[in-house]
Amino acid sequence: MTTVETGMRARTRRAILDAAVATLSKNPGASLSDVAAAAGVGRTTIHRYFPERSDLITAIGDDLLEKIAVATERARPGEGPALQALDRLCQQYFELGDGLMLVFAEPHLMAGEKWEVETPSDRALLELIERGHAEGVIDAELPADWVQQLVWSVLYTAWQHIRDSGASKHESLGLCLRSLRKSLAT
DSSP states (O other): HHHHHHHHHHHHHHHHHHHHHHHHOTTOOOOOOHHHHHHHHHHHHHHHSSSSSHHHHHHHHHHHHHHHHHHHHOOOOOOHHHHHHHHHHHHHHHHHHHHHHHHOOOOGGOOOOOHHHHOHHHHHHHHHHHHHHHHTTOOOTTTTHHHHHHHHHHHHHHHHHHHHHHOHHHHHHHHHHHHHHHHHHH
């Protein structure tokens, strides 16, 4: 396979994954034909890349874990004051809304050993929270694992707010960050 063919395959695969996330996050029962239409490919093309629906679902989960890792790295959680780093991390995670909404709505997507082990992204968030405890900017009576769940819950609420009320991404992210700061304050 030539480099051009490999690049085309990667672009087609990416288009299918992106279309699947966008389609399934709005309608988890959408058919593979719906996904194919959204990706601008035929159903046989989807089957070439993902022979079964379960293969597509697994690929979505794997892709999302990779995106979380990239978002965590971009946020630089080890740099600067803890609350500023937490804001950056939430801003990066916020951009993964459709994929994470899909995972939250369809917990079976998180099945599999890759989702069951603590990832470097999980550790980075927990270390950031513990640093916030040490700096005195995150209430030390809130355990790190509680705060971790709170972060994901408030992000989910922000994404849902966009869907339910038609709020802008900017407004919803602002409410998310404000809510987190207030709930974590000492």
